[in-house]
Amino acid sequence: MSLKEVYNEQPNIFKFSDKNQKIVDEILKKYPNNNKKSAVMPLLYLAQKQNDNWIPLAAMKYIAKFLSIPYINVYEIATFYSMYNLSPVGKYFIQVCTTSPCLIRGADKLVKVCKEKISSKERKLSENKRCSWMEVECLGACVNAPMMQVNNDYYEDLNENNANKIVESLLNDKPLKPGSYRGRRNTSPEKDKNLNGNSSK
Ligand code: FES
Numbered sequence: 001m002s003l004k005e006v007y008n009e010q011p012n013i014f015k016f017s018d019k020n021q022k023i024v025d026e027i028l029k030k031y032p033n034n035n036k037k038s039a040v041m042p043l044l045y046l047a048q049k050q051n052d053n054w055i056p057l058a059a060m061k062y063i064a065k066f067l068s069i070p071y072i073n074v075y076e077i078a079t080f081y082s083m084y085n086l087s088p089v090g091k092y093f094i095q096v097c098t099t100s101p102c103l104i105r106g107a108d109k110l111v112k113v114c115k116e117k118i119s120s121k122e123r124k125l126s127e128n129k130r131c132s133w134m135e136v137e138c139l140g141a142c143v144n145a146p147m148m149q150v151n152n153d154y155y156e157d158l159n160e161n162n163a164n165k166i167v168e169s170l171l172n173d174k175p176l177k178p179g180s181y182r183g184r185r186n187t188s189p190e191k192d193k194n195l196n197g198n199s200s201k
Helices: 018-028 033-050 057-067 071-080 100-104 107-117 160-171
Strands: 092-097 131-136 148-150 153-156
Touching: 018 033, 033 057, 033 071, 057 071, 092 107, 092 160, 100 107, 107 160, 131 160, 148 160
Parallel strands: 092 131
Antiparallel strands: 092 148, 148 153
């Protein structure tokens, strides 16, 4: 897991768009009046979505002021959780799960593909600036290991060969379809197999 770097070119101001401000108002309704500060995580996530998938320092300051909490508290949260990006990511942001179940099923090969095709370092944009990647902890799809998340989609049951094709497709802005690459439906057994992995015929 790489250390997060705060991007060195920061915008001076941040403000939620009118559309997102309405979403902020809805989010705040979920929290008691004396605990509005608990909305800090969804607000950070919304700020990230508004700003091309990364959070500038100005957004942290804006949220701190908006929720009347110290800026350092917002900064601590934004730097702790891997779901928050503090520098620009590619149009296709690839998160490779390298927790044990994925690792023993070959996640290291997916990392190798990302290093070779996108950038040798995590969080660095590809030369054409379309893709970036990082290692993450379990994404909750262990049954379909190894897997990677691209923006909001899961690509599962992967190997080096199809990971190569997927990353190529992203670099060319023609993404292949997400889902299982062994033809499984969600987490169901593979075709003609029962839950024990034996042929059902
Ligand atoms: S270990 Fe990779 S998704 Fe859970």
